Amino acid sequence: MAIQEQRLIFKYLDEPSYSNDIDCYIKHGGYEQLKKAVGMKPEALCAEVLESGVRGRGGAGFPAGMKWKFLDRKSGKPIYLVCNADESEPGTFKDRQIIHKDPHQLIEGMICSAFAIQAEQAFIYIRGEFFKGYRILEKAIEEARAKNFLGDNILGSGYSCDIVVHRGAGAYICGEETGLIESLEGFRANPRIKPPYFPAALGLYQCPTIVNNVETLCNVKHVIEVGGKEFAKIGTPGNTGTRIWCVSGHVQKPGYYEFPCSALTLGELINDVCGGLKPGRKLKAVIPGGSSSKILRADERFTGKLKNGEEFDWGIEDIPMDFDSLMAVGSMSGSGGVIVMDDTTDMVEALANLNYFYAHESCGQCTPCREGVPWMRKVTARMCAGEAREEDADLLKSIADQIAGRTICAFGEAAAWPVQSFIAKFKDEFVEKAKEQAARRKDGQKAAKETTLI
DSSP, rough: OOOOOOOOOOTTTTTTOOOSSHHHHHTTTHHHHHHHHHHHHHHHHHHHHHHHHHSSSSSSOOOOHHHHHHHOOSSOOOOOEEEEEESSSOOSSSSSHHHOHHHHHHHHHHHHHHHHHSEEEEEEOOOOHHHHHHHHHHHHHHHHHHSSSBBGGGGGOOBEEEEEEEOOOGGGGGGSSHHHHHHHSSOOOOOOOOOOOOOSOGGGGOOOOEEEEHHHHHHHHHHHOOHHHTTTTTTTTTSSSSEEEEEEOOOOEEEEEEEEETTBBHHHHHIIIOOOOSOOOOOOOOOOOOOSOOOOOOOOEEEOOTSSSSSSEGGGGOOSHHHHHHHTOOOOOTTTTEEEEEEOHHHHHHHHHHHHHHHOOOOSHHHHHHHHHHHHHHHHHHTTOOOOOOHHHHHHHHHHHHHSSSSSSTTTHHHHHHHHHHHHHHHHHHHHHHHHHHHHHHHHHHHHHHHHHH
């Protein structure tokens, strides 16, 4: 029997009678938490989010309440809230579902969050290709403004806030918060150096700024509804609330699924929730948190200690789906994009596909990234074109090692980690492909020589 979802963010998302207009949202209890929030003190609201333990759902998994705590509130400058709706990570497709089907949940979460940090201007930075989502958000904002949930003197509270939707140009680098801020200011999306440009102190327009992901901001509404202490009971300590997993690849039922953190293992997600692999196929590997997270091999064993000191000895299907467990086995939950690969997958071609993407998306600001990532793309492209060499696996790892940790932002790691992990876990396939291609080239040259002699 399949494991049942426990939806919080996606509670009404797929109900046939549920629509994305404000009347439907209000009918289902929408904006009740905003009414509650504006009746609280902002510092009390921030304390609830901190107590909830909710972590960022965009990739890094940093506690949202702690992030808010770092705000420079004494600068005298305006405070801004920015929603990162760029969602550029391959394998990830949850935030756009919220925007398309339940935009008011995001807007309510944003207004509550803006009130908590006392921001009077908020922005939604949406990926340029999501034009339909952009139009839906614009309509929802107008609906919210018409009912005084947004704009001047919200619900007679004396607090005013507005939201502007800003369309990006479809650059992956804008998923990085300082690159997003640069783009929002009208510049090329080159990430800033941290320090000193931590957004909580020097963000948008050099003012204190909080950048949170779509799913993260939606969670704020639910924290207010039940309180931080009760919310923290969902999931496990350090991994609270629900998590939306976007499953793609070689499973029978790909899609998006929401479960409490730690409520199921990777094996249960693949086999029970997603119906398992296609008939006759065997699991080969899984990328558990979007394309930038390190790949996990199906036949390896994972041992070690969790943050709480608990020892573990897991096969790939035993890994609990939460932030800390996936980090403990050498990968990350990232953006929640689970990419499943069966035994028909050519790992060289899979890596070549990822390298092509990252080479295309590098902003070019840092030399290791600007030069190294296209170099990795060229090597894997050559391997797929029949010109592989036995030393290519070591060459790829060497390039990746010289990128990771040597760039301004985390894009370097995002591009290097797949290469490092693919080579570490599947080097034998890279070497074998090179040997096979070398043999074919030799046979071809021999045949060509014999033909010439004839």
